[in-house]
Every structure is written in structure tokens, then in C-alpha cells.
Amino acid sequence: MKIERIELVHIRLPLVGDFRTSFGSMRDKDTFLLGVVGDDAEGWAEFGGDPEPLYCDEYVAGAELVLRDHLIPRVTALGDVTAARIGQALAPVKRHPLAKAVLETAVLDAELRSYRMSFATYLGAVRDRVPSGVSVGIMDSAQELLDAVAGYLAQGYVRIKLKIEPGWDVAPVRAVRREFGDDLPLQVDANTAYSLADAGQLRRLDEFGLLLIEQPLAEDDLRGHAELAKLLHTPLCLDESITSARDAATAIALGACRVVNIKPARVGGYLEARRIHDVASASGVPVWCGGMLETGVGRAANLALAALPGFVLPGDTSASDRFFAEDITEPFVLDDGHLPVPTGPGTGATVLPDALRRFTVTRRDLYPHH
Ligand code: SMG
Ligand code: MG
Secondary structure (H helix, E strand, O other): OOEEEEEEEEEEEEEEEEEEEOOEEEEEEEEEEEEEEEOOOEEEEEOOOOOOOOOOOOOHHHHHHHHHHHHHHHHHOOOOOOHHHHHHHHOOOOOOHHHHHHHHHHHHHHHHHHOOOEHHHHHOOOOOEEEEEEEEOOOOOHHHHHHHHHHHHHHOOOEEEEEOEOOEOHHHHHHHHHHHOOOOOEEEEOOOOOOHHHHHHHHHHHHHOOOOEEOOOOOOOHHHHHHHHHHOOOOEEEOOOOOOHHHHHHHHHHOOOOEEEEOOHHHOOHHHHHHHHHHHHHOOOOEEEOOOOOOHHHHHHHHHHOOOOOEOOOEOOOOHHHOOOOOOEOOOOOEOOEEEOOOOOEOOOOEOHHHHHHHEEEEEEEEOOO
8 A cells, every 4th residue: 555645633522521540530532543545545543642641651742743753754665555564664663652553553444444354354353242341430439439330330331440549449449349249340450559568458459359450560560560469369460561562471471460451552553462462362361452542443443352362351442432422433332231343344433524523623744744
């Protein structure tokens, strides 16, 4: 495929409610879509990051520059562009996996649309629907949390993840266990808010039979996670620490995690995400698909990934209305606790022009760039 044009569409969608984690509170999904126009198809992808570098070191304004000045020139210089050639073309640029992911994914979408193949088929999906978990933010009171969880369970979600931080950990988990019982599949996510000195407090979570504790320690602290793992019965899962298949292999070998959260954006795209799935599967390590509050554009591709055989735990692949009253694609709707894996060409998602227009902040051409 020859790339003729690359466009960035900055979008902002209000969330249905504030989403609070250990590192901050969000009330909008503020990001950009990247559109790649090739000689016989057009593809779209969504940047996984936010305007501030709080979840990871990349952020919206920085990603635009690294795409414009360093990533897009290397890809367009290939002439005949395929998604499979992008990883190597971008390897000289250190890090920036979220920016690399949005470019590779938009190209992959265009490429697959040109031969009418779905992401699911391309990636090797073995299911046509995937079970849905939901990530529940930090709240002001236990009662507010119980009401929120009750609402999600009534909608059919099959797994609950509670965001935790020091001061909001044992008490909310105990409250949820008391109210909804020991059989509820339940896990927690600390987004790096603890240190090894908190091992005693984290050990108190062992009595609640959680599926896993996600990313308790700093992203670069694999050794700390390995030490912590020896002190806990609950399996550790890594999110922020895993940015490549090599990271995953290292973390597994060190005993730093027994489960991996795979977010395609965080690892540089769907091709690397599949490699992590393969590495983990070869070691008998279960994986699940994380989320970055994606619009339908990113959500559609995540559902395809979550349909691979090693994704044996429900992901944060929630319905569109978990975050958005109105989305920029047809919404994904929960059916018996599951979401359908899209079957159309590429991601299978179609952007609704009217909705996109209303949520668009600005549009800019990144290629050709003048
Ligand atoms: O998309 O359902 C979703 C959000 C899931 O909790 C979620 N994501 O660390 O796993 C995580 C967080 C990061 C997002 S906060 C910007
Ligand atoms: Mg996480």
C-alpha cells in the first residue's frame, strides 16, 4: 500500500461519570484518531494515551510531534507500506509504544480493509464473543461503590475490577465481598500506588480470594514485584511494566507476575500484543485484554485481540455505555455478559460522521506535512 495522506483528528468525549484511579480523575476521553489514506483503502486507529503523562510517559501533544517528525517519515519512506514492516522501520526510535501503536494499527486497518479481512481473522481469534469485565473507579464512600458494582452486575458484567490506592484497598474489597459473596470474580488494580514496604497491607487482601492484584509497584520495579509475589498468595498481574514481549518473558522468568494484562497501545500495537500472548501462552501464563477507555474505534480492535485462545480471563472490554452516553461508532452492547467480536473488514468499526463532527476539537494533516 502506498500512503497518500495521514490525518489527525483530536476528539473529546464526555464520560458518563468521573473515573478515578490512584493517579488522578478523568471526566473526558481526550485523545486523537489517526486516519491513514492509502491508494486503495483508508484505515483508522485511536491513540491510547491521555493529555497528561500520568498513566505512562506518553501524552497526546507529545505523540503528535513524535508521529509527525519521527515515525510517519520513517513509515512513508518505505514506499510499499504493510503493517508487518512497520515495527522494524520504527525500531530506531526509542520507546513511544503508544504513538507507534496508533500508526501501525491505522495502517493495519487500511491494509485489512483493502483485502476485506477482519482483525479477528488476521490475529487468529477463536471465539465470536468475549466475556466482559468492568473496571470500577475509586469512590468517596463504600456505599457509593456498592451501588456502582450492583448496577454493573445487574447489566451482566461477569467480572469486577476495583481501582485501589493506599487508604482505599482492604475496606472496599471487604465491602464488595460481603455484599456480593465469595463467588464474584473480583480483582484489584493499584496503578503503581504501593511500595514493597506496603507488603503487609497488600497481604491483607489475600483473605478475599481475588483473581489477581494488578500493578501494585512502580512500572520499572520487576524485582520488587518478584519479591512481593513471594509474600502473597494472590497472583500478581502486570500492566504498566509490560511494554514488549521481551518484558513479558523477563517478568515471567523472574516470577514478577503470574498473569499479564495486554493493552495493544502500551506494547506498540496488535502485532506485539499477539507476541506477548504467544510468549505468555507458552509459559502457561493467562492473559487478558486491558482498556484505555477507548471509543468504539479502539474497542473494536481490542475485542478481536481478546478472542485469541490465551485470553482466558475476562478483560476490561466493557460495553460502550460503561464510559460514553454517545460514542463515535455504533455502540458495543452487552449481551449475556459478553460482547460480539466484530466480523467486518479491518476493525469492523465505522465512524459515524455526525457524532465524530460533534466530538472533534481539531483536525490536522500530518502527512504530507508543510
Ligand atoms: O477501558 O475499561 C477501560 C479502563 C480500564 O482500568 C482501566 N484502565 O490501569 O488498567 C488500567 C486502567 C488505565 C486507564 S486510566 C487512563
Ligand atoms: Mg491497569
